[in-house]
Amino acid sequence: MRDLPAVAPQFASVGHRDETAELGMWVFIATEVLLFGGLLLAYFVYRHAYPQGFATGSRHTEIVIGTANTAILLTSSFLVAWAVEMFSAETRKLTAWLLAAAICLGLAFIALKGIEYHGEYEEHLVPGIDFEFKGDLANGVQLFFIFYFIATAIHALHMIIGIGLLAALALLCRNAPSSRHRAALHSAALYWHFVDIVWIFLFALIYLPGRSSS
């Protein structure tokens, strides 16, 4: 593999440079944990205040789409981890194909999310635009859907950024794989896996509550 130019003076070696890049990515992920942590805090406070409303709102979400999207994201994470594992000059085409497959799964996720948003709009469940839920639970259901749209929209934005990163790295790895690209791919993979972990919890909090009651 090519390894030019030489590492910057603050690094002792290529390994040192790449290790520092990985630590930097973890610092960034820590800030992202706190971004989503604020949303989680709001969710728990309002779910505690409006348990019935949140259970009812949850039953109005599309669990089939949510479950399919979870499987899609977990599989894309698996493909990205595989691409990182086998990254080398000899396997660069397969690496690029694995990343392309992960990108397709990411786009499928966004498309299903769009279908889901459209369905919720048709059911008049979008707070601030067209919300018409009647009854005693209306306030709690509306708070649930405010959380739902803000959290899933911020998550989808992360997905779109991640798809862009994976696309750039697929091109770089296919054309001229170097140890620098390996480190960049590793950082992008950490980001993609983190977005996957966020979805694991959003899925549990959005789609699963209230399913066993009617």
Place this chain on the structure above:
Amino acid sequence: MTQHRPSLPLVVAWLGLMGLLALTVATAYVPLGAVNAIIAIGIGIIKATLVAAIFMELRSRDALTLVFAGAGLFWLGILLWLGLMDFLTRA
């Protein structure tokens, strides 16, 4: 061709995540009251641990990297702990 295949831990983690997804959806339909939420979040934590340990390679990282990776969780714990204390203890 051997090096083209995903390693066994990756495949096991992926299959395990799919199994846990099926399990968490199935148990959501079993009426268990407050236990439903605990199971849903518990399975979420197990899934996240699998992703972090295998896909994010934390199982083979040194202590320094684990400290950096754990820092986010530490501050999240303080955020949720202090943030929720009032609401969860109020009569």
